[in-house]
Amino acid sequence: MSVTTSTTLDSQVTSAWGPANPYPDGSLVMAGYTSRLWPHESQPQFWSKYQVWEWLQQIMDMHQIDASSIPFQNFDIDGHQLCSLSYQDFIRAAGSVGPILFHSITELKWSGQYHVDIGQMESKPELDFSCPFPDVSYPPGEIYDPSVHPLAPVASPRAPSPDIKRSFTRPHPVKKHNQRGTHLWEFIRDILLNPERNPGLIKWEDRTEGIFRFLKSEAVAQLWGKKKNNSSMTYEKLSRAMRYNPSQLSYIIY
DNA sequence: TACGGTTTTCCTGCTT
DNA sequence: GAAGCAGGAAAACCGT
Known part of the structure; x- marks a missing residue:
């Protein structure tokens, strides 16, 4: 090229x-x-596998946890499956990080507040080279x-x-x-x-x-x-x- | 100002 | 031989 x-x-x-x-x-x-035409639903039950991974990544960021400390392959599941995991399942899948993940997903299930503002992006499909790659993986305000x-x-x-x-x-x-x-x-x-x-x-x-x-x-x-x-x-x-x-x-x- | 991490620039060597 | 990639070395840049 x-x-x-x-x-x-x-x-x-x-x-x-x-x-x-x-x-x-x-x-x-x-x-x-x-499937990343993103959370039209903010409910984690409707997440794709990829959205589950993004959520994982975000939690790791938020808690300053080394991303290598959990086996991502244990979370090769969609949101529905994720939401069906028990506390013990999280412990098994993520060890010491499990409680954090369980707490997070429990909150999300009940609050439905998880918003990654991709909707804004979709509403502006034109390319913007002044900021071509919005950091969509992370909600506004999250560093x-x-x-x-x-x-x-x-x-x-x-x-x-x-x-x-x-x-x-x-x-x-x-x-x-x-x-x-x-x-x-x-x-x-x-x-x-x-x-x-x-x-x-x-x-x-x-x-x-x-x-x-x-x-x-x-x-x-x-x-x-x-x-x-x-x-x-x-x-x-x-x-x-x-x-x-x-x-x-x-x-x-x- | 010093220092460390990251990126840029230039270069050489290797492979196809 | 030409093209393209890999990698070494050093400088530049930037934040702390």
Whole structure:
């Protein structure tokens, strides 16, 4: 993928919304995300598996818990199943974090107050490059601590350009606090978490393995550069940043 | 001001 | 040989 001088980023992204999108079905990548046309119901009983995971992630953030301390695979369930779990089930599934999760889900079941304001996003389907990737994983007012979910490109298979594969490992230990605003891994995460809003830029290749594919690498780099006020950003630089220090970084995309 | 973490930039080597 | 990716090294940047 290359962005020629005559090809604007807007045109690329816009075209991706249309029938020209080379991945219109998204059957592989979007499996967990199509349902992400989010909580029309705020009731956890109606959550998808993915929403359950987002809730888990949010709880970990809120309580400053290392995301690696619970086996996410134990929560490969939808909201209905989640709500049917007993206190002991939570203990078994999440150990010492279980009571926190149980308490949270119990409150949510009764209050129905859990709102992730995706509805706002859906009401504004147009792309907004001034803030292209709203942090929809976290309700307004909640501070997301990215260091809880560090991201790590690990040994990634080489792939012929323009399809660049990257893979991510499970979460790693935590460092506190976002010192520099948006991190690159947050940026990537948000693209992956918002396929409806940023179609055709990156797609999941194998979500269970944490492998994704750059479809428009230079377009992603341009967006990143715009976010960082760096007009000279290229995919080469962006990819270098992604490769940097993989032992430190990991990611919690499932 | 010093320090640490993250990102950017430049470069070389390897693979296809 | 060309293209593209991986990774080393150093500098820049930013928050504490």
